[in-house]
Amino acid sequence: MSHPLFDLFGRVAMVSGGASGMGRQMALGFAEAGADIVLADLNLPGAKVTATEIETMGRRALAIECNVSDVEQIRSMYRTIDDEFGRIDIVGNVAGEGAVGRPEELAVETLQDVLQNLVLGRFTSCQEAGRRMLKQGKGSIINFGSIGGWNSLGRGHTPYGMAMSAGIQMTRELSTEWASRGVRVNTILPAQVWNEGLRKRVAAVPELIDTFLGGIPMGRLGEPEEIKGPAIFLASDASSFVTGAILPMDGGNLALNAGGTYPGSPRAYA
Numbered sequence: 001m002s003h004p005l006f007d008l009f010g011r012v013a014m015v016s017g018g019a020s021g022m023g024r025q026m027a028l029g030f031a032e033a034g035a036d037i038v039l040a041d042l043n044l045p046g047a048k049v050t051a052t053e054i055e056t057m058g059r060r061a062l063a064i065e066c067n068v069s070d071v072e073q074i075r076s077m078y079r080t081i082d083d084e085f086g087r088i089d090i091v092g093n094v095a096g097e098g099a100v101g102r103p104e105e106l107a108v109e110t111l112q113d114v115l116q117n118l119v120l121g122r123f124t125s126c127q128e129a130g131r132r133m134l135k136q137g138k139g140s141i142i143n144f145g146s147i148g149g150w151n152s153l154g155r156g157h158t159p160y161g162m163a164m165s166a167g168i169q170m171t172r173e174l175s176t177e178w179a180s181r182g183v184r185v186n187t188i189l190p191a192q193v194w195n196e197g198l199r200k201r202v203a204a205v206p207e208l209i210d211t212f213l214g215g216i217p218m219g220r221l222g223e224p225e226e227i228k229g230p231a232i233f234l235a236s237d238a239s240s241f242v243t244g245a246i247l248p249m250d251g252g253n254l255a256l257n258a259g260g261t262y263p264g265s266p267r268a269y270a
Contacts, residue, residue, distance in 0.1 A: 002033075005238040009034030012085045013235065014077075016068050016125070017095030019046025021195045022144070022227040026092045028053065029228030030235060035090060036060040038081055042067055042095075060085075068095045068121040069113070078128040087136060090235045091129040093122045094144045098160030111159045118163035119170070126174055130183055138182040140235045143171050145187040147250050151258075168246055175244035184243035186234045191215075191250035193222035210266040217262040218251035 013030040017023025018039030027037050031054040041047040044065040051061035062084055066077045081088050096118040099110050126141055133139025148157055149164025168187055175185040192198060192212045198221075202208050212221060230249055233239050248254045252262075261268040 006232055006236045007034055008236055011035045011089035012087055013090035013092065014038040014040060014081060014088060015092040015094060016040040018050050019043040022193060022224045023094035024050050025224045025227050026094060026231045029232050030090060031057050031059045033232050039063045040066040040077055069117040071124045074121060074124045075128060088129055088132050089139055091125060091141045092231060093125050098163065100156040102156055103158040106158065114159040114163050119166045122167060123170060130178060133183045134178065134181050141185045142231060142234050143167055143187045145189040147189050147191050147253050150189060150254060172244050179243045186243060186245045186247065188230050189246060189248045189250060190222060191253045193224060195224065214265055214267045215253050215256060216251040217256055219264050222249065222251065
């Protein structure tokens with residue numbers, strides 16, 4: 001029997017990127033804990049597959065096609081949530097794309113696209129959710145970050161790192177503004193977690209796997225379903241006095257000095 005502090009029964013959660021990867025797993029976790037789910041994704045057929053799986057649990061699920069770079073689409077989605085559910089209790093801002101490229105060659109337009117996607121779009125979602133949660137007097141917003149927003153990843157990640165860093169500060173600012181009125185805002189920072197895109201990158205550049213593993217003391221990459229525990233914790237009353245937290249989900253990456261090694265590390269000396 002699960003602890004009642006983690007119970008999400010009767011609550012409505014919106015998760016962007018719910019068609020695949022960690023967005024899908026976050027949505028499934030919220031549903032397993034009792035919540036009804038709104039799934040926002042550009043991949044509407046994929047979001048509908050997730051919605052069908054959630055409905056088999058006896059929860060209500062609604063898939064909405066939404067481009068998280070488009071402010072008006074985000075606002076429209078929240079109006080649909082108003083019409084369909086009449087409330088929003090939990091938001092998981094997961095979806096969003098970065099870009100890579102040498103900074104000296106980076107088109108400013110590319111940077112603008114990434115910031116629109118990962119900063120302005122997410123702020124709009126936080127703003128729309130926050131307005132509704134403030135009226136309710138309670139709510140939890142979980143922004144997806146990255147270890148690349150805390151430390152530099154290099155490898156051409158300048159626009160991604162800039163955007164993720166802005167997202168971390170956005171979480172700090174919103175949590176400070178809204179905490180006394182019942183709305184909590186936190187961020188999860190994943191390290192490398194397996195997904196289809198990452199598998200393609202590793203297949204194309206096999207030495208990347210040793211680069212990744214050299215920075216993760218657990219000695220492995222994350223799995224998408226491992227997002228469920230941190231997400232349910234932050235969404236639920238189990239974290240009722242937690243806001244403004246920047247929670248690493250990184251196998252120990254941020255704790256490891258850049259020049260450090262661990263037993264079994266690809267960089268360790270015999």
